[in-house]
Amino acid sequence: xxxxxxxxxxxxxxxxxxxxxxxxxxxxxxxxxxxxxxxxxxxxxxxxxxxxxxxxxxxxxxxxxxxxxxxxxxxxxxxxxxxxxxxxxxxxxxxxxxxxxxxxxxxxxxxxxxxxxxxxxxxxxxxxxxxxxxxxxxxxxxxxxxxxxxxxxxxxxxxxxxxxxxxxxxxxxxxxxxxxxxxxxxxxxxxxxxxxxxxxxxxxxxxxxxxxxxxxxxxxxxxxxxxxxxxxxxxxxxxxxxxxxxxxxxxxxxxxxxxxxxxxxxxxxxxxxxxxxxxxxxxxxxxxxxxxxxxxxxxxxxxxxxxxxxxxxxxxxxxxxxxxxxxxxxxxxxxxxxxxxxxxxxxxxxxxxxxxxxxxxxxxxxxxxxxxxxxxxxxxxxxxxxxxxx
Numbered sequence: 001x002x003x004x005x006x007x008x009x010x011x012x013x014x015x016x017x018x019x020x021x022x023x024x025x026x027x028x029x030x031x032x033x034x035x036x037x038x039x040x041x042x043x044x045x046x047x048x049x050x051x052x053x054x055x056x057x058x059x060x061x062x063x064x065x066x067x068x069x070x071x072x073x074x075x076x077x078x079x080x081x082x083x084x085x086x087x088x089x090x091x092x093x094x095x096x097x098x099x100x101x102x103x104x105x106x107x108x109x110x111x112x113x114x115x116x117x118x119x120x121x122x123x124x125x126x127x128x129x130x131x132x133x134x135x136x137x138x139x140x141x142x143x144x145x146x147x148x149x150x151x152x153x154x155x156x157x158x159x160x161x162x163x164x165x166x167x168x169x170x171x172x173x174x175x176x177x178x179x180x181x182x183x184x185x186x187x188x189x190x191x192x193x194x195x196x197x198x199x200x201x202x203x204x205x206x207x208x209x210x211x212x213x214x215x216x217x218x219x220x221x222x223x224x225x226x227x228x229x230x231x232x233x234x235x236x237x238x239x240x241x242x243x244x245x246x247x248x249x250x251x252x253x254x255x256x257x258x259x260x261x262x263x264x265x266x267x268x269x270x271x272x273x274x275x276x277x278x279x280x281x282x283x284x285x286x287x288x289x290x291x292x293x294x295x296x297x298x299x300x301x302x303x304x305x306x307x308x309x310x311x312x313x314x315x316x317x318x319x320x321x322x323x324x325x326x327x328x329x330x331x332x333x334x335x336x337x338x339x340x341x342x343x344x345x346x347x348x349x350x351x352x353x354x355x356x357x358x359x360x361x362x363x364x365x366x367x368x369x370x371x372x373x374x375x376x377x378x379x380x381x382x383x384x385x386x387x388x389x390x
Contacts, residue, residue: 007062007070007086008121014079021347023330027390028347031074031383032081036061038072039374039381042094042137043315043361044202044252047372049102052365053077055372056084056098056105057383058091069093071105071116076370076385085116085123092135093357099140100366106138106147113138113147113181126181127188139201141208147181148191148211148231150198161355163271163279170217173197178213178229191234206257210297212239218280219247219270226251226261228299239299245288255318258302259295262314272312274354276328294320305336309343312353313361317368324371326360331373331386346386350377357381 015033020026032038038059040047047055053076058069062083068090074081085091087109095108105116106126113127113135126147129135136150155172159165176198177190199216211229215222225248226239239259242248245266252260264270265288269280278284292314293304311325311332323334324346331346351358351374358381362373371386 007083010062010083012061012072012081012083015081016079023348024345026347026386029385029387031055031076031079031385032057032059033378033380033382034061035380037067037069037357037376037381038383039093039357040361040363040372040383041097043313043363044137044200045097045139046100046363046366048363048365048370049073050100050366052367052370054102055383056102058093058096060090062086063090067093071096071107073102073118084118087114095135095137097138097140099144104140104144106140108135108138111135113149115147115183126183126186127179136199137201139203139211141203142205143208145182145184145208146203146231147183148201148203149179150176150201150213151179151190152176152197152199162273162275162353166271167218167221167280170197170221178211180231191231192229192236200251202253204257204297205253205255207297212251212253212259214249214251219249219264220267220281221269222248225249226259226295226299228259228297237299240293240295240301241299245286250313252315254294254316254320256320257297258320259297259299260314260316260320261293261295262290263293263304264290272328272353274352276353292323305341307334307341309334309341312359315363317364322368324362324364326362326373331360331362331371346371349373349375349384351375 017030040057056073059072071084091107098105111129115126116123132154133151138149153175157165157169176194178192197216200214202212204210227236228239247264247268249270250262266286267284271279289306291304291306294302314323314325321337333344335342358376360373369389
């Protein structure tokens with residue numbers, strides 16, 4: 001009787017290939033290909049390991065069933081892919097994170113949160129949900145002491161592609177919690193409870209006692225999107241106090257410990273569907289100019305910049321002078337250093353926008369020399385890389 005090959009540590013040969021972008025001629029490196037789906041960590045995290053020589057990503061390549069995802073890593077120099085986790089039920093899409101150095105990987109599978117140490121290959125169950133509660137996107141504190149996440153009561157709303165059930169879920173959820181898992185003593189405790197759908201929990205990159213979360217839902221319907229949380233006291237404060245016409249979202253911590261936010265202005269719900277339209281708002285008449293902003297750790301706005309372009313997500317370089325964004329068909333660079341922002345087409349992405357996994361979510365590497373994104377332009381979701389310094 002033959003032994004079953006262990007999947008953790010299993011290696012796959014390089015799938016790297018290069019092509020000239022059809023619009024700009026820039027070289028694009030396709031990192032993955034074949035019959036599997038592959039996508040990177042959410043843009044509020046970073047798939048790159050510090051040093052930028054490898055990435056961590058999710059793939060269903062090890063499963064006989066499509067969209068049963070596990071974690072993999074890729075050596076960007078050789079293209080060699082190595083399996084990191086082996087979960088029969090798979091990792092729940094968008095419910096995973098890692099430390100910047102990739103020592104610790106955290107993910108949700110079923111009703112459990114697991115911690116995997118990539119140096120020892122030990123996997124530990126650090127939390128198991130007993131109630132009728134949905135476990136959100138986990139996030140590690142910079143000192144690696146805490147895992148934080150938003151938990152929300154389960155509601156009988158069917159969610160699916162193209163943001164189906166998005167608005168209904170926002171109205172249905174009446175109870176949510178920000179929960180912390182102490183990795184030193186094993187304590188699990190709720191640091192904050194609310195009457196809204198909570199999401200986008202993120203520790204500050206330089207302060208393990210400060211975090212950010214959001215009131216989730218269509219941007220035009222959420223009264224106050226971004227909140228700052230002191231995890232020691234449990235006190236919260238609004239970050240950028242919204243007014244009636246503000247439609248805010250896709251907030252993230254910048255490298256220097258400030259908060260980036262996108263304000264689409266009146267009548268924008270923050271979504272895009274495979275029809276290249278918004279999911280909730282069908283018609284918008286507004287002469288208001290959208291803008292992006294930066295706020296400090298007290299939630300006070302440091303600067304706002306008019307940005308009359310439509311990108312679905314932005315990510316900033318280390319000194320906040322350059323954004324990468326995903327327009328409907330293209331990736332673009334937006335230069336912020338001059339009197340007015342200027343836009344430059346980077347490449348086409350041609351993704352379908354059908355699910356969250358097919359969203360491009362372009363992300364700079366730690367040293368800003370590379371940009372990673374996803375697309376299902378060829379049918380399967382695959383990873384692509386732009387080398388800014390070829």
